[in-house]
Amino acid sequence: MTTSSFDRWLHRYAVFTAMIALLPIGMGALVTSLDAGMAFMDWPTSDGQNMFFYPWLRDFHANRDKFVEHGHRLAGSLIGMLSIGLVVLTVRREPRRWVRGLSIAILAAVVLQGLLGGFRVIADARVAALVHGLFASLIFATITVFVLATGSKWQRGGCDSLPTKPISSGMKSLAIATPLAIFGQSLLGGLVRHLGLALHEHLGGAILATALTVAVIVASCRSGQAWLRSASIGLSMVLLFQLVLGAGAWATRFGFPPAGYVAVQQAPEQILFRTAHAVAAMFVLMMSVQLAVRVLRLNWLGSGVRFERAVSIPVQTSTLETCSKFAGGPA
Structure with a gap:
């Protein structure tokens, strides 16, 4: 990869992923501020319903805590889907092995982050919520490193x-x-x-x-x-x-x-x-x-x-001496 031929689409997708990662981060911080982490007592369902079919918008006025917590869950699912896309795109378009490995590590971290969030609800553990929040900051930083590594100025x-x-x-x-x-x-x-x-x-x-x-x-x-x-x-x-x-x-x-x-x-x-x-x-x-x-x-x-x-000087000197020998010059 050179500065003139870096993969613009991969870089743009990585930037988009980093921007979307702010949704679960912001919603998660709001959940903590509202002390709404246990708005639902179950996971991965929400009040026994499929997460993606739960009537989320209904809670906008009816139950603030449930609205914020479920929004956090949906935002986390979205960044998970985008992380899968990041791996697929990186494996197909990125020649550097370590960058491909970084994309896989980001996906694995996002999956682990989702499991940590679920464990926090199932166990009703505030310590798990603490780890969940800290891990989110590490994931966000790692995604931005990926953005940097796929940018035109990295080379x-x-x-x-x-x-x-x-x-x-x-x-x-x-x-x-x-x-x-x-x-x-x-x-x-x-x-x-x-x-x-x-x-x-x-x-x-x-x-x-x-x-x-x-x-x-x-x-x-x-x-x-x-x-x-x-x-x-x-x-x-x-x-x-x-x-x-x-x-x-x-x-x-x-x-x-x-x-x-x-x-x-x-x-x-x-x-x-x-x-x-x-x-x-x-x-x-x-x-x-x-x-x-x-x-x-x-x-x-x-x-x-x-x-x-x-290393260039001795290599060049050695080459000159060898050429001199073949030309009949002094050894």
């Missing part, structure tokens, strides 16, 4: 020519540590949302994750690589948005005495801020993963160029 790392040197070890370490810290912060946030635990740990984790994220943003902007700089700009935007949403989620849940604001549980503004905060966390993780993958890709390309240059 040369967003450059007109191949990078001439690998990325520094410090930059690589920072790029890898940042999504790990953000995922840990998401875990702490999940404990707050699902189990009412680790509130102060979540605040401390936010400081660490923000510090690492700012550091990797600054390092990316100073790297001189446009591919990294564009990702760092996106990461800085979602980080700022997430911090604002976090403050809003805190105020609407616990109140803000200096302003005389008293939190009302399950008020519309509380549901809105808490849901948006959970979804934005997945975007922060996704963008940090995107940046890390770009760093590793540029490092791999730079290392490859350096290796080729290192």
